[in-house]
Amino acid sequence: MDLTIRTSTDADFDAEEWLHGVARGFLLAPRMSDAEVADRLARPDPGRLRGAFAEGRYVATYRSFDQRLTVPGGTDVPAHAVTGVSVHPGHRRRGLLTRMMTADLAEAKDGGEMLSTLIAAEDGIYGRFGYGPANASASYTVEGAEAALPSNWTLPEADGTVEFFVDGSLVRSAGPELFERFRLLQPGAVDRPAHWWGVVTGKIASNPAWQEPFYVVHRDPEGTLQGMAAFTTDQRWDRGVPDGTATVHWFVAATTTAERALWRSLLSVDWVRRVKADRLAPDTLLPELLPHPRAARVTAVNDFLWIRPLDVPAMLRSRGYAVEGELVLEVADPLGFAAGRFLLTAGPDGAECGPTAREADLTLDAAALGTLYLGDRPASRLLALGRLAEGTPGAARRADLLLSTPRRAWTPDIF
Ligand SMILES: CC(C)(COP(=O)(O)OP(=O)(O)OC[C@H]1O[C@@H](n2cnc3c(N)ncnc32)[C@H](O)[C@@H]1OP(=O)(O)O)[C@@H](O)C(=O)NCCC(=O)NCCS
Structure with missing residues (x-):
C-alpha cells in the first residue's frame, strides 16, 4: 500500500486523529482521552506535525518544534526538536520513519536550523539519521537513608531554609522563573513549555494515573527561591518498623547550596528508609554529599539527549x-x-x-x-x-x- 505523508499545513490534516495515532503508536491506549486531546489541542505552537494516513487513521506520527538548548558557556541556542515519533505495528520497517525524518530534517536545514535534538526510545534508531548521544542521565537509589545522615541532622542556618509540603499553586507560580534561572546555567537543559507545570501539579488532567506529590522548596538566607522538588512515598511498614520508599519525580536547583540542602532534607524525612530518583545529572552531587557516599547506588546510566548537526x-x-x-x-x-x-x-x-x-x-x-x-x-x-x-x-x-x-x-x- 502506498501511504501518503500528510503534514499539519495540509488542508486535510486532522490533528485530533493524529493525537489518537500517537497514543496507539506509544501503546498508551487505543484512543487518547477527551481531556488530553482538548489540552493538547489548546497548547500554543504545536510545531510541525507529520503522519502517514491510511483508512481513516494515522498509522505513523512525527512532530518537530522549536526549542532552546543551553550549550557550554552559558547561552542557549535554537534547536529543532523531534518528538512523537511512532510507526504502528503492521507498517513498521517499510521506510515511513525514514520518509518523515529526512523530509523534516531537509526543511529544518533549509530554514537555517543549526542542530536537531531528540530523546531516543531505543538506541538503535537514530544514528543512521546523523544523531549522536550527547549526554547521559542516571538513576539512583539511596538505601538506608536514615543511616546515611546523622539522625539529628538539620540544615545549617547559613544554607537558608527548606520548607516541606508547599502548595502546588506555589510550584506553578514560582517554578517557571526558578527553572529558567537553572536551565541557563546547565548545559544540556532545554526550555520547559508552560503546560509542564500544570501537568506535574495536576492542574491539567492529562494523566489518569497522576497522584499529587509532596513539594519541597529551598530558599537562600535572603528568602529567594533556589530549589524545588516533588516526591511521593509508598507508606510501607514492615512488622511495625517504617520501611518507606520516597520517589523523587523532579528536582530543580539553581545553586549548589540548594542542591545539597534539598537532597539532604529529602534524605532526612522520618519513615523514609530509601530514596529513589531517575533522570538525574550524570554527575549529581548526590553520592558525595552524603557522609557515606556508598549509601547511594547508581541503578542505571543511559544515553539521554541526542544531537544532529545541521549547520x-x-x-x-x-x-x-x-x-x-x-x-x-x-x-x-x-x-x-x-x-x-x-x-x-x-x-x-x-x-x-x-x-x-x-x-x-x-x-x-x-x-x-x-x-x-x-x-x-x-x-x-x-x-x-x-x-x-x-x-x-x-x-x-x-x-x-x-x-x-x-x-x-x-x-x-x-x-
Ligand atoms: C522506531 C520506529 C519509529 C521505526 O519506524 P520505521 O518506519 O519502522 O523505520 P524505517 O522503516 O524507516 O527504518 C529505517 C531503518 O531503521 C531501522 N530501524 C527501525 N527501527 C529500529 C529499531 N527500533 N532498532 C534498530 N533499527 C531500527 C530499520 O531496520 C531500517 O534499517 P534499514 O534501512 O537498514 O533497513 C518504529 O519501529 C516505532 O514506532 N517503534 C515504536 C515507538 C518508538 O519507539 N518510537 C520512537 C520514539 S523516540
Whole structure:
C-alpha cells in the first residue's frame, strides 16, 4: 500500500486523529482521552506535525518544534526538536520513519536550523539519521537513608531554609522563573513549555494515573527561591518498623547550596528508609554529599539527549570554550546537511568557525560531532572507539581540552 505523508499545513490534516495515532503508536491506549486531546489541542505552537494516513487513521506520527538548548558557556541556542515519533505495528520497517525524518530534517536545514535534538526510545534508531548521544542521565537509589545522615541532622542556618509540603499553586507560580534561572546555567537543559507545570501539579488532567506529590522548596538566607522538588512515598511498614520508599519525580536547583540542602532534607524525612530518583545529572552531587557516599547506588546510566548537526559553523561558534585552541574538523554526512571541512578557532572570548582547505585534524561523521558538542564525551574516547580518526597526532586530546565543561551536560526533561 502506498501511504501518503500528510503534514499539519495540509488542508486535510486532522490533528485530533493524529493525537489518537500517537497514543496507539506509544501503546498508551487505543484512543487518547477527551481531556488530553482538548489540552493538547489548546497548547500554543504545536510545531510541525507529520503522519502517514491510511483508512481513516494515522498509522505513523512525527512532530518537530522549536526549542532552546543551553550549550557550554552559558547561552542557549535554537534547536529543532523531534518528538512523537511512532510507526504502528503492521507498517513498521517499510521506510515511513525514514520518509518523515529526512523530509523534516531537509526543511529544518533549509530554514537555517543549526542542530536537531531528540530523546531516543531505543538506541538503535537514530544514528543512521546523523544523531549522536550527547549526554547521559542516571538513576539512583539511596538505601538506608536514615543511616546515611546523622539522625539529628538539620540544615545549617547559613544554607537558608527548606520548607516541606508547599502548595502546588506555589510550584506553578514560582517554578517557571526558578527553572529558567537553572536551565541557563546547565548545559544540556532545554526550555520547559508552560503546560509542564500544570501537568506535574495536576492542574491539567492529562494523566489518569497522576497522584499529587509532596513539594519541597529551598530558599537562600535572603528568602529567594533556589530549589524545588516533588516526591511521593509508598507508606510501607514492615512488622511495625517504617520501611518507606520516597520517589523523587523532579528536582530543580539553581545553586549548589540548594542542591545539597534539598537532597539532604529529602534524605532526612522520618519513615523514609530509601530514596529513589531517575533522570538525574550524570554527575549529581548526590553520592558525595552524603557522609557515606556508598549509601547511594547508581541503578542505571543511559544515553539521554541526542544531537544532529545541521549547520556546523553556527553550532561551533555558538558554544563557549574555556581555553584557546584551533581544530580542523572534516565532517562526513550521508544526508549532506553537515558535510564539509571546517576550521574552529576558539577561546574564552568567543569562537570563529568556517570552511577551510587546511588538512583535517579530526575526521568524523555528523553523529560523532553531535556526541562531542556538549563536551560530555571526550574526543579521545571516540578515537578509542574508532568513531573518529586523527589526521594530526594529539588532535583528539586537544579537542578534549577545548570542548570539556566543569559540570557534565544534563537534560532533566523528557520531550
Ligand atoms: C522506531 C520506529 C519509529 C521505526 O519506524 P520505521 O518506519 O519502522 O523505520 P524505517 O522503516 O524507516 O527504518 C529505517 C531503518 O531503521 C531501522 N530501524 C527501525 N527501527 C529500529 C529499531 N527500533 N532498532 C534498530 N533499527 C531500527 C530499520 O531496520 C531500517 O534499517 P534499514 O534501512 O537498514 O533497513 C518504529 O519501529 C516505532 O514506532 N517503534 C515504536 C515507538 C518508538 O519507539 N518510537 C520512537 C520514539 S523516540
